[in-house]
Amino acid sequence: MPGGIRRFLDGKTDTYPLPATRLQFKPTRLLRDHDGSLWIGTQDRGLFHVHGGRLDVLAQSDGLSGDDILELFEDREGNIWVSTNDGLDRFRDFAVPTISVKQGLSAAFVGSVLSAKDGSVWLSTSGGLNRWKNGQITIYHSRRERPLTRPAERSEVHDVTDSGVPEAGGSLFQDGRGRIWVFAYRGVTYFENGRFTSR
Amino acid sequence: MAFFIWLGETLSKRTPWATLGRTDFASSLSTDPAQGGVWLGFYQGGLAYFRDGQVRATYKVADGLGKGIVVDVQVDKDGALWVATEGGLSRVKSGRVSTLTSKNGLPCDSVHWAREDNDQSFWLYMACGLVRIERTQLDAWAVDPKRSIRATVFDSSDGVRSPAVVGGHSPRVAKTTDGKLWFLPGDGVSIIDPHHLAFNNCLPRLHVEQISARGPDLSGVFAPASAPADS
Numbered sequence A: 001m002p003g004g005i006r007r008f009l010d011g012k013t014d015t016y017p018l019p020a021t022r023l024q025f026k027p028t029r030l031l032r033d034h035d036g037s038l039w040i041g042t043q044d045r046g047l048f049h050v051h052g053g054r055l056d057v058l059a060q061s062d063g064l065s066g067d068d069i070l071e072l073f074e075d076r077e078g079n080i081w082v083s084t085n086d087g088l089d090r091f092r093d094f095a096v097p098t099i100s101v102k103q104g105l106s107a108a109f110v111g112s113v114l115s116a117k118d119g120s121v122w123l124s125t126s127g128g129l130n131r132w133k134n135g136q137i138t139i140y141h142s143r144r145e146r147p148l149t150r151p152a153e154r155s156e157v158h159d160v161t162d163s164g165v166p167e168a169g170g171s172l173f174q175d176g177r178g179r180i181w182v183f184a185y186r187g188v189t190y191f192e193n194g195r196f197t198s199r
Numbered sequence B: 001m002a003f004f005i006w007l008g009e010t011l012s013k014r015t016p017w018a019t020l021g022r023t024d025f026a027s028s029l030s031t032d033p034a035q036g037g038v039w040l041g042f043y044q045g046g047l048a049y050f051r052d053g054q055v056r057a058t059y060k061v062a063d064g065l066g067k068g069i070v071v072d073v074q075v076d077k078d079g080a081l082w083v084a085t086e087g088g089l090s091r092v093k094s095g096r097v098s099t100l101t102s103k104n105g106l107p108c109d110s111v112h113w114a115r116e117d118n119d120q121s122f123w124l125y126m127a128c129g130l131v132r133i134e135r136t137q138l139d140a141w142a143v144d145p146k147r148s149i150r151a152t153v154f155d156s157s158d159g160v161r162s163p164a165v166v167g168g169h170s171p172r173v174a175k176t177t178d179g180k181l182w183f184l185p186g187d188g189v190s191i192i193d194p195h196h197l198a199f200n201n202c203l204p205r206l207h208v209e210q211i212s213a214r215g216p217d218l219s220g221v222f223a224p225a226s227a228p229a230d231s
Helices: B135-143
Strands: A006-009 A012-015 A027-032 A038-042 A047-051 A054-058 A069-074 A080-084 A087-091 A110-115 A121-125 A128-133 A136-140 A157-160 A171-174 A180-184 A187-192 A195-198 B002-007 B011-016 B026-031 B038-042 B047-051 B054-059 B070-075 B081-085 B088-093 B096-100 B111-116 B121-126 B129-134 B152-154 B173-175 B181-186 B188-192
Touching: A027 A069, A038 A069, A038 A080, A110 A171, A110 B173, A110 B181, A110 B188, A121 A171, B038 B070, B038 B081, B088 B111, B088 B135, B096 B135, B111 B173, B121 B135, B129 B135
Parallel strands: A136 A157, B026 B070, B070 B111
Antiparallel strands: A006 A012, A027 A038, A038 A047, A047 A054, A069 A080, A080 A087, A110 A121, A121 A128, A128 A136, A171 A180, A180 A187, A187 A195, B002 B011, B026 B038, B038 B047, B047 B054, B070 B081, B081 B088, B081 B111, B088 B096, B111 B121, B121 B129, B129 B152, B173 B181, B181 B188
């Protein structure tokens, strides 16, 4: 029988909805932490972390010590300790998180970062120019670049192919008119009103 | 190699580095909002202030500037120039140069950049981590450069990746409209929110193992005991 989580609410039980997963799993341990997020230990699929409407699945292939979760524990500093069939893992929030390909960027190497006046952040990578705004990422690709294939649940990432941006974008600058200039090895372009223009 | 001065929409003026008396090239550049002109930091060390087509001032290690590559230059709101070098963080103001190094309390010497946040602190991205120094500490050091400063280091245990060298293009750090600093560790982009720093305020539990006074061990008189940290 496939496992799952059931919720007891107002005298009734129903299936606890897990966001964006069709994984079959056998839960072994549950922990509600100080932030209200839910940690689910499984017997065969590693650890599930449900927070803010999102589900992160952490397995041995992601660096967890094992896929069979034995115990979950939160200490008084807010660390989450996870014992598995093959070791002990600790989870805690970093003061300094890093966003990379796993979070939706087009490439790991980021050569420059620019804060624009409209609150967006521009990142020039080796695989396209990324514009981050309120958690949404728009990736402007040059003619030759192909967008990465990514999981369907990455709905916050949008690819714009053949955008007119030069290959291998370099330094970034915003002028007094609000235009974003991209200085690349193969030329200079600027972004204004949603399009790139070469100079 | 040369640097280009943009004159309006299409014109640019090419200035070879040799005309500035250099055999290397600039590794960093910043405009000077107070005086006009630009500051150039060089790959083989040293600094030049360039305005109206001429070098107006130069600074070398012999003048007190930090050694090695000038990785970043930045003018702050008071008009002081902060120069990130491999040999410390230099400050240039009114022709006077002083350099903050590990001798003054930095955790190491190699500085990638320095920026001021919106909460009266400076952030230094260094080869040994991300370092926070309160503005008042730096102001006191600027008056007396022999002084030591107090620095808070964020390292790999805080998620900070600290490459020995930073490369790429510019800018390498950005302060966003919400006051966060976004910066480049090489792989991806890292973010620090200076206004919401996660300090661990839990004191460790106290455990007394031994008591002695002027020599003799008094542990037998006072039984060792554990006390909760919050008592």
